[in-house]
Amino acid sequence: xxxxxxxxxxxxxxxxxxxxxxxxxxxxxxxxxxxxxxxxxxxxxxxxxxxxxxxxxxxxxxxxxxxxxxxxxxxxxxxxxxxxxxxxxxxxxxxxxxxxxxxxxxxxxxxxxxxxxxxxxxxxxxxxxxxxxxxxxxxxxxxxxxxxxx
Amino acid sequence: xxxxxxxxxxxxxxxxxxxxxxxxxxxxxxxxxxxxxxxxxxxxxxxxxxxxxxxxxxxxxxxxxxxxxxxxxxxxxxxxxxxxxxxxxxxxxxxxxxxxxxxxxxxxxxxxxxxxxxxxxxxxxxxxxxxxxxxxxxxxxxxxxxxxxxxxxxxxxxxxxxxxxxxxxxxxxxxxxxxxxxxxxxxxxxxxxxxxxxxxxxxxxxxxxxxxxxxxxxxxxxxxxxxxxxxxxxxxxxxxxxxxxxxxxxxxxxxxxxxxxxxxxxxxxxxxxxxxxxxxxxxxxxxxxxxxxxxxxxxxxxxxxxxxxxxxxxxxxxxxxxxxxxxxxxxxxxxxxxxxxxxxxxxxxxxxxxxxxxxxxxxxxxxxxxxxxxxxxxxxxxxxxxxxxxxxxxxxxxxxxxxxxxxxxxxxxxxxxxxxxxxxxxxxxxxxxxxxxxxxxxxxxxxxxxxxxxxxxxxxxxxxxxxxxxxxxxxxxxxxxxxxxxxxxxxxxxxxxxxxxxxxxxxxxxxxxxxxxxx
Numbered sequence: 001x002x003x004x005x006x007x008x009x010x011x012x013x014x015x016x017x018x019x020x021x022x023x024x025x026x027x028x029x030x031x032x033x034x035x036x037x038x039x040x041x042x043x044x045x046x047x048x049x050x051x052x053x054x055x056x057x058x059x060x061x062x063x064x065x066x067x068x069x070x071x072x073x074x075x076x077x078x079x080x081x082x083x084x085x086x087x088x089x090x091x092x093x094x095x096x097x098x099x100x101x102x103x104x105x106x107x108x109x110x111x112x113x114x115x116x117x118x119x120x121x122x123x124x125x126x127x128x129x130x131x132x133x134x135x136x137x138x139x140x141x142x143x144x145x146x147x148x149x150x
Numbered sequence: 151x152x153x154x155x156x157x158x159x160x161x162x163x164x165x166x167x168x169x170x171x172x173x174x175x176x177x178x179x180x181x182x183x184x185x186x187x188x189x190x191x192x193x194x195x196x197x198x199x200x201x202x203x204x205x206x207x208x209x210x211x212x213x214x215x216x217x218x219x220x221x222x223x224x225x226x227x228x229x230x231x232x233x234x235x236x237x238x239x240x241x242x243x244x245x246x247x248x249x250x251x252x253x254x255x256x257x258x259x260x261x262x263x264x265x266x267x268x269x270x271x272x273x274x275x276x277x278x279x280x281x282x283x284x285x286x287x288x289x290x291x292x293x294x295x296x297x298x299x300x301x302x303x304x305x306x307x308x309x310x311x312x313x314x315x316x317x318x319x320x321x322x323x324x325x326x327x328x329x330x331x332x333x334x335x336x337x338x339x340x341x342x343x344x345x346x347x348x349x350x351x352x353x354x355x356x357x358x359x360x361x362x363x364x365x366x367x368x369x370x371x372x373x374x375x376x377x378x379x380x381x382x383x384x385x386x387x388x389x390x391x392x393x394x395x396x397x398x399x400x401x402x403x404x405x406x407x408x409x410x411x412x413x414x415x416x417x418x419x420x421x422x423x424x425x426x427x428x429x430x431x432x433x434x435x436x437x438x439x440x441x442x443x444x445x446x447x448x449x450x451x452x453x454x455x456x457x458x459x460x461x462x463x464x465x466x467x468x469x470x471x472x473x474x475x476x477x478x479x480x481x482x483x484x485x486x487x488x489x490x491x492x493x494x495x496x497x498x499x500x501x502x503x504x505x506x507x508x509x510x511x512x513x514x515x516x517x518x519x520x521x522x523x524x525x526x527x528x529x530x531x532x533x534x535x536x537x538x539x540x541x542x543x544x545x546x547x548x549x550x551x552x553x554x555x556x557x558x559x560x561x562x563x564x565x566x567x568x569x570x571x572x573x574x575x576x577x578x579x580x581x582x583x584x585x586x587x588x589x590x591x592x593x594x595x596x597x598x599x600x601x602x603x604x605x606x607x608x609x610x611x612x613x614x615x616x617x618x619x620x621x622x623x624x625x626x627x628x629x630x631x632x633x634x635x636x637x638x639x640x641x642x643x644x645x646x647x648x649x650x651x652x653x654x655x656x657x658x659x660x661x662x663x664x665x666x667x668x669x
Contacts, residue, residue, distance in 0.1 A: 011448050013456070014452070017452070017455040096447040119487035121454050121457075
């Protein structure tokens with residue numbers, strides 16, 4: 001089963017911390033990183049600089065920050081949910097915001113989970129472990145051609 | 151009346167036919183003369199009958215009272231005796247003009263008329279004239295009404311009207327403007343004379359004029375004191391065509407001339423501008439809070455995270471002091487994260503809409519205390535909650551309020567021998583006050599007024615940790631509920647925090663409601 005994860009994150013420190021937290025969590029994950037919303041869509045739809053991407057198939061999980069450059073997190077979710085190729089991929093919002101409006105909007109647009117990044121790294125690592133073990137191990141994925149390439 | 155007073159009818163006068171007086175014909179008998187005289191004397195107004203040369207032939211009792219002459223002094227005298235000296239020169243001319251075209255009418259329409267008493271003093275009057283045809287020739291009957299009281303009332307009314315901060319426009323049932331005040335002239339840029347007699351639509355923007363006359367007619371069907379077009383944005387139109395936002399209240403006035411409508415018009419441009427500026431400021435504050443939430447937390451996460459990684463992966467390369475430094479970095483980052491959260495909460499408390507319900511505060515306090523006990527398992531705090539205390543409040547905000555007060559109490563009893571925290575309500579200064587009481591560290595009453603100021607702390611962070619925002623949040627919540635908050639306490643003698651909510655329910659046994667659920 002693929003443990004391919006797409007991390008959409010523009011803050012380099014958060015990127016390093018997230019990668020480290022997932023590396024330590026005990027659930028092996030193959031994490032690709034993109035740094036803005038536009039690149040995230042290119043990656044998922046195999047466009048522009050990611051046109052030739054095919055080796056890893058579609059990610060089993062997308063970790064998405066909301067405040068990211070070019071196309072924000074909410075618009076990314078909207079685009080993913082309106083396309084047959086991506087509408088079933090689990091999206092976990094991973095953000096600093098706890099604004100009611102952000103949470104409600106994320107769920108309304110079709111996000112699968114909403115996690116606020118804790119400041120303390122120990123808690124962050126715990127959150128990463130929970131996310132990885134639930135979405136990559138416990139959760140049953142939707143069957144589909146995209147998830148099982150070739 | 152016609153039968154008792156036979157005689158020739160005066161010229162037909164549609165408006166004042168009932169005011170016409172007919173003199174008895176000569177030789178009509180003593181009975182009629184007495185009746186006529188009694189009738190004249192019972193009239194509320196002074197009545198003076200003069201011949202075509204202006205000589206007084208008849209006066210009634212009211213004339214004597216009003217002018218302070220004896221009847222004998224007046225009969226045979228010229229009517230000019232009753233006219234102020236300054237008008238006497240022209241009066242005979244007016245008199246002669248009248249005799250040439252005698253008909254029932256008011257004297258000097260539109261003029262302010264005055265009469266003169268025997269002692270020379272003057273008083274304002276209203277005069278109507280009517281010709282009397284008699285076998286001896288034409289006589290002129292003059293009815294004189296003293297309008298001193300009415301003038302006084304009018305003067306008061308006018309002073310009130312002119313001093314009003316609003317434009318006041320009085321309109322008759324056909325929509326014509328009958329009266330405006332100075333404020334109307336200033337607000338709309340018209341002279342008074344340009345407005346009087348015009349339909350009130352002159353003050354209404356062109357695009358609303360058609361609808362307005364329709365609304366005006368509807369108002370006449372149900373005239374009562376009310377605001378115009380409540381919930382609508384109303385605009386006035388100045389003489390130069392510019393428009394401005396207004397608020398209008400209408401009230402019907404009953405007058406002898408029929409029902410009128412008085413409208414008070416307020417220019418709300420300034421208020422609109424202020425509201426717009428405030429909304430913009432709030433919007434800005436909101437996006438600022440958002441930025442704080444997102445952008446200030448991220449660097450903290452970096453600091454904390456990398457310090458933690460350093461402490462974990464390079465443990466053997468650091469001595470105890472080095473590890474302690476890393477620990478401090480993490481603690482400070484976390485403390486700042488809490489501060490940011492507290493500030494965000496304070497901002498949210500300010501801008502969320504209140505949804506007040508009847509809340510079971512006893513149950514809410516119990517829930518919060520149970521959570522606190524669970525979070526501090528090593529502290530055996532005696533928690534006392536008075537039963538059946540209710541309050542009208544926003545359930546979410548009042549929960550934040552109790553979390554702060556009870557959380558504080560929990561914190562400040564942590565160094566006390568037998569810690570105790572109590573929630574209840576009692577009558578204070580005549581109204582029901584809720585309280586949270588503890589037997590902890592207390593505070594110096596000299597600083598009581600500083601308790602509710604943001605970032606103001608009375609204890610060092612080493613003694614009792616805290617953000618310094620909790621009580622500011624409490625105060626903000628209470629203020630939003632139109633209540634009061636205050637504290638009693640002394641150093642090492644505990645503290646009691648009181649608060650009121652504007653609409654309180656005295657505890658009763660009837661309503662056992664779930665926390666936050668409306669009853």
